[in-house]
Amino acid sequence: MPRSRKPSLTAAAGAEAQALATRMLAMQAEAGLTIAMRMPLLLKGALGDSSGQREATKAVVEKVSAVVESSVAATYATTAFWWSFALNPLAQADLTEAAAKVAHSTLEPFARRTRANAARLTGRRR
Template sequence: MAISSKTLRSVAGTGVEAQALAARMVTLQADAGLTIAMRMPILMKGALGDSHGQHEAAKALTEKVSAVMESGFAAGQAAAMFWWGLALNPLAPLDFTEAAAKVANSTLEPFSKRTSANAARLTARKR
């Protein structure tokens, strides 16, 4: 049985999205670990009354809430774009795997952006 060129393009597109998602997850995990390690002493000082530590805790909370909100909107938008594309072109080949990878990738974007910025900011402070 021969494989069509549409199938090959679909598999290639899914592979690219899956690779991007895997790379984002690895980078996110590394940056999150570094951020946690660098933030813990600051947060401990904040628990003992240090204003800088308390400011860092408030900043962390605010960032997490805004990242969750932004992530929810991004996931909804990516899913809506898939369904609108399907509704406007019902004869197009479906690739749910690629669409799911795009939704996951767009969902992680706000967290990835903030985590890498925090890791860079907190490691630069120590130098």
């Protein structure tokens, strides 16, 4: 009977995937809270209130800086993996672990900002 050649996830890769899923769920909750708390401020800014306009500017600047920082982090993590693979081609390369590291480094700037915004807009301390 032929055996399936479907690759199995290692325990470490499964743990990485679970940690990534947990991080995504936390970010979604914090982003939803941030959006709910920002909407009244943005509406006031649309009506001419300067604090609402500052909040809108802050939101746009944060997003642009998070995208740039995320791109740099993802590029760095990917480059580090490929350089280590190129310098030691006989080493056991775990692509799932490398992909998880790239995903974590890509999400970190966004996670940090959503966590800080949720805390700032709800008035709670971290």
